Amino acid sequence: MSILFPILYFVFYLLILGLLCYLVYSWVNKFIVLKTEQNELLREIVKRMDKKM
Secondary structure: OOOOHHHHHHHHHHHHHHHHHHHHHHHHHHHHHHHHHHHHHHHHHHHHHHHHH
């Protein structure tokens, strides 16, 4: 019974570490996608401005 608690603590900390890594990954991925969309929109705006001139 005494060997079970350290193993459970280790698994619990691994789960927390995995969750934190997943949250950071999803935040960075979302940031990159939004930045890419912003760049595409800016390119489209520049193209339309060039056509009007």
